Amino acid sequence: xxxxxxxxxxxxxxxxxxxxxxxxxxxxxxxxxxxxxxxxxxxxxxxxxxxxxxxxxxxxxxxxxxxxxxxxxxxxxxxxxxxxxxxxxxxxxxxxxxxxxxxxxxxxxxxxxxxxxxxxxxxxxxxxxxxxxxxxxxxx
Numbered sequence: 001x002x003x004x005x006x007x008x009x010x011x012x013x014x015x016x017x018x019x020x021x022x023x024x025x026x027x028x029x030x031x032x033x034x035x036x037x038x039x040x041x042x043x044x045x046x047x048x049x050x051x052x053x054x055x056x057x058x059x060x061x062x063x064x065x066x067x068x069x070x071x072x073x074x075x076x077x078x079x080x081x082x083x084x085x086x087x088x089x090x091x092x093x094x095x096x097x098x099x100x101x102x103x104x105x106x107x108x109x110x111x112x113x114x115x116x117x118x119x120x121x122x123x124x125x126x127x128x129x130x131x132x133x134x135x136x137x138x139x140x
Contacts, residue, residue: 032054035054036050036051036054039053039054061079064079065079065080065081065106068081073111074111075111075113075114076110076111076113076114077108077109077110077111077114078108078109078111079106079107079108080106080107080108080109081104081105081106081107082104082105082106082107083102083103083104084102084103084104084105085102086099086100086101086102087100088100
């Protein structure tokens with residue numbers, strides 16, 4: 001069941017399905033609560049159940065990156081850690097040179113199908129589809 005909900009989460013993030021949420025439209029960006037609302041609406045789970053799934057999904061990605069592992073989600077993209085070398089930076093206030101230590105930064109590379117979906121127009125009939133439990137079991 002969790003795999004099915006993760007698939008729905010990815011489809012909602014990509015924008016393959018649209019749900020009119022006033023706050024999302026006003027802000028012009030999606031935040032975590034918008035994602036939880038969308039998944040809850042599509043799967044007809046409670047917000048509390050959906051929040052657990054979304055938080056588990058995100059924390060699993062985070063824990064994997066912390067452990068030094070890459071996360072590849074077919075059709076969506078991949079999360080990796082990139083190493084930034086130490087360098088000399090410039091303080092813009094006083095123009096002094098500042099040492100910037102090396103660090104690791106998370107990096108997301110979108111997959112080919114995500115890029116294609118973002119750059120094409122979506123079919124409005126498909127955008128407004130509501131999943132039933134039967135639909136979700138057929139996805140997996």
